[in-house]
Amino acid sequence: MDNGISRTTAATILNSLKSGVVPRTGLEYITVGRKSEIQALLQDVSIIEQGGAAFRFIEGKYGSGKTFLMHALRNHVMEKNFVVTDVELSVDRRLVGNKGQGLATYRELIRNMATHACPDNGALQLILDKWIGALENEVVQFEGLVPGHEVFDVRVSQKIYKITSSMEERVNGFDFGKVLASYYKGHRTGDMELQKKALRWLCGEYRTRTDAKTDLGVNLIITDENWYDFIKLFADFVVKAGYAGLYVCMDELATLYEIPSRVGREYNYNKLLSVYNDALQGKASHLGIIVSVTKEAMEDPARGVFSFEPLKSRLSESSFEQDGAVQMRDMAAPVIKLSVLNPGEMYVLLEKLAHIHGILYGYTPKLEHDDYIYFLKQQYSRTLEGEEATARDMIKDYITLLNLMQQHQEMPKEKILYAMHI
Numbered sequence: 001m002d003n004g005i006s007r008t009t010a011a012t013i014l015n016s017l018k019s020g021v022v023p024r025t026g027l028e029y030i031t032v033g034r035k036s037e038i039q040a041l042l043q044d045v046s047i048i049e050q051g052g053a054a055f056r057f058i059e060g061k062y063g064s065g066k067t068f069l070m071h072a073l074r075n076h077v078m079e080k081n082f083v084v085t086d087v088e089l090s091v092d093r094r095l096v097g098n099k100g101q102g103l104a105t106y107r108e109l110i111r112n113m114a115t116h117a118c119p120d121n122g123a124l125q126l127i128l129d130k131w132i133g134a135l136e137n138e139v140v141q142f143e144g145l146v147p148g149h150e151v152f153d154v155r156v157s158q159k160i161y162k163i164t165s166s167m168e169e170r171v172n173g174f175d176f177g178k179v180l181a182s183y184y185k186g187h188r189t190g191d192m193e194l195q196k197k198a199l200r201w202l203c204g205e206y207r208t209r210t211d212a213k214t215d216l217g218v219n220l221i222i223t224d225e226n227w228y229d230f231i232k233l234f235a236d237f238v239v240k241a242g243y244a245g246l247y248v249c250m251d252e253l254a255t256l257y258e259i260p261s262r263v264g265r266e267y268n269y270n271k272l273l274s275v276y277n278d279a280l281q282g283k284a285s286h287l288g289i290i291v292s293v294t295k296e297a298m299e300d301p302a303r304g305v306f307s308f309e310p311l312k313s314r315l316s317e318s319s320f321e322q323d324g325a326v327q328m329r330d331m332a333a334p335v336i337k338l339s340v341l342n343p344g345e346m347y348v349l350l351e352k353l354a355h356i357h358g359i360l361y362g363y364t365p366k367l368e369h370d371d372y373i374y375f376l377k378q379q380y381s382r383t384l385e386g387e388e389a390t391a392r393d394m395i396k397d398y399i400t401l402l403n404l405m406q407q408h409q410e411m412p413k414e415k416i417l418y419a420m421h422i
Contacts, residue, residue: 005026005029005356005359007359007360009025009026009029010026010356010357010359010360011360012024012025012026013025013026013029013030013356014353014356014357014360014399017030017353017395017396017399018396018399018400020392020396022067022068022071023071024071024075024119024120025075025119027068027071027072027075028072028075029352029356030349030352030353030356031068031072032341032345032346032348032349032352033341033342033345034065034069034338036329036331037069037331037336037338038069038072038073039331040056040331040332040336041056041069041073041290041336042076043332044056044288045073045076045077045080045082045247045288048082048244048245048247048286048287048288049080049244049245049286051285051286052282052285052286053235053278053279053280053282053283053284053285053286053287053288053289054279054287054288054289055275055276055279055280055288055289055290055291055334056289056290056291056334056335056336057253057290057291057292057293057298057315057334057335057336058070058290058291058292058293058336058338059292059293059294059295059298059335059336059337059338060292060294060295060337060338060339061294061295061340061390062294062390062392063390063391063392063393064338064339064340064390064391065338065341065391066251066292066293066338067251067292069338070086070249070251070290070292071249073247073249073290074086074247074249077244077247077288078114078115078116078119079116080244081115081116081242081243081244082115082243082244082245082246082247082288083113083114083115083123083127083234083238083243083245083246083247084113084114084115084246084247084248084249085109085110085112085113085114085121085246085247085248085249086109086112086248086249086250086251087105087108087109087112087248087249087250087251088251088252089105089250089251089252089253089255089256090252090255091255092104093105093108093255094255094256094259094268095256095268095271095272095275096224096225096267096268096271097224097264097267097268098264100224101224102224102225102227102271103204103222103223103224103227105227106204106222106227106228106230106231107203107204107205109231109248110124110202110203110204110234111203113127115127115243124199124202124203125199127238127241127243128180128183128199128241129187130241130242131237131240131241131242132156132160132184132187134241134242135156135159135160136152136156138159139152139155139156139159143155153188156184156188157184157188160180160181160184161181163177163180163240164177164178164180164181165177166240167233167236167237170229170232170233170236171229171232172220172226172229172230172233173233175218175219175220176230176233176237178216178217178218179198179201179202179216179218180198180237182194182197182198182216182217183195183198183199183202186198197215197216198216201215201216201218201221201222202230204221204222204227204230206221206222207221208221209221228271228274228275228278231246231248231287232278232283232284232285232287234246235284235285235286235287236285236286238286239285239286244286245286245287245288246286246287246288247287247288247289247290248287248288248289248290249290249291250289250290250291250292251291251292252292253272253291253292253293253297253298253305254293254294254296254297256268256269256272256297256305257294257296257297257300257303257304257305258297262303265303265307265308266308269305269307269308269311270308270310272305272311273308273310273311273314275289276311276314276334293305295337298315298335314334315334315335317333317335340390340391341391343376343380346376346391346394347372347373347376349391349395350367350372350375350376350398351372353395353398353399353402354367354402357399357402357403357406361406363406363409365402365405365406366405366413367405367413371413371417374417374418375398375401375417376394379393379394379397401416401417404416405417
């Protein structure tokens with residue numbers, strides 16, 4: 001265990017887990033198990049860095065660690081100079097919908113862009129400014145020009161034009177590049193209003209083509225139908241801006257399973273198929289997408305992802321992975337299935353959390369081997385009684401136990417441990 005963890009990080013970890021949510025920071029201190037899953041996802045990261053694309057589904061029961069794994073990967077790729085973004089799908093945020101739910105998902109993804117220098121989201125303007133700053137520095141370093149020189153702006157503009165022109169071959173790339181150029185023009189001339197208009201367009205906030213034409217001279221706006229094209233364009237652009245690629249995390253795909261209309265579900269599943277095919281057919285570059293989904297939402301033949309035959313045929317297990325004498329998992333398959341943490345892994349996690357709790361409150365936890373074993377036996381006995389024992393619920397109970405022991409240190413630990421109705 002790394003003793004360098006700060007009290008602030010310790011508080012974030014414990015408060016988040018006690019509330020049943022995954023902390024944004026400090027995941028490296030509490031990651032246990034998942035070695036093969038993490039190795040598979042890191043292989044994807046390598047492919048994305050080299051200009052490829054990857055799409056993975058993380059399937060598991062509620063509380064099995066899907067969101068945890070996604071956030072851990074998010075933090076890792078951010079350290080490797082990726083732009084990362086995430087969205088939790090919901091009734092109002094889907095892949096497509098007749099009330100703009102797809103565009104709402106896009107807006108949330110752009111709003112949640114983050115980088116190592118700006119880890120708490122809202123990084124779009126920083127990315128654009130870094131891009132311009134890097135090009136200006138090139139002109140200073142390699143051409144000996146300084147800001148204010150009559151040729152300086154011309155040379156930077158030429159570099160901007162070269163980059164934006166290179167994007168024209170992409171779908172909707174011409175207008176995307178034109179808006180980037182408008183952002184730079186606003187930067188060069190001190191026209192903050194023009195920069196704001198460019199940002200509004202990139203964030204999908206223009207409602208009519210007429211307004212976009214008037215403000216920015218483009219004939220296109222980002223809509224429910226075309227928003228994914230712009231995710232691909234952003235993946236291309238951030239590499240030109242000096243980053244390794246774009247990594248997109250989508251949580252709660254089960255939201256699509258819950259759409260009451262069969263037509264609505266299939267409309268979304270068809271969009272999912274399109275995005276999946278893009279990644280695997282080489283139509284996207286420097287782009288990674290990871291999606292979490294429950295087993296029921298994935299495999300239910302009536303409403304789940306597998307109810308849409310084109311997706312089922314692509315995502316179903318091979319005969320080698322299905323039940324049989326030999327159990328094997330293909331970690332290169334598009335769907336990574338999470339099993340619950342085993343008792344040994346949970347034991348290690350309990351030790352880690354006790355250590356973190358001690359750091360936060362400045363004491364030495366008194367729990368020993370037999371205490372951990374007793375706690376785990378009590379938790380796993382729920383399963384025997386027909387109640388599902390998830391890692392999330394175990395952790396919430398355990399942090400409550402640690403809190404009580406710390407707050408009542410004068411009391412024998414056994415009295416608290418054995419009195420808890422867990």
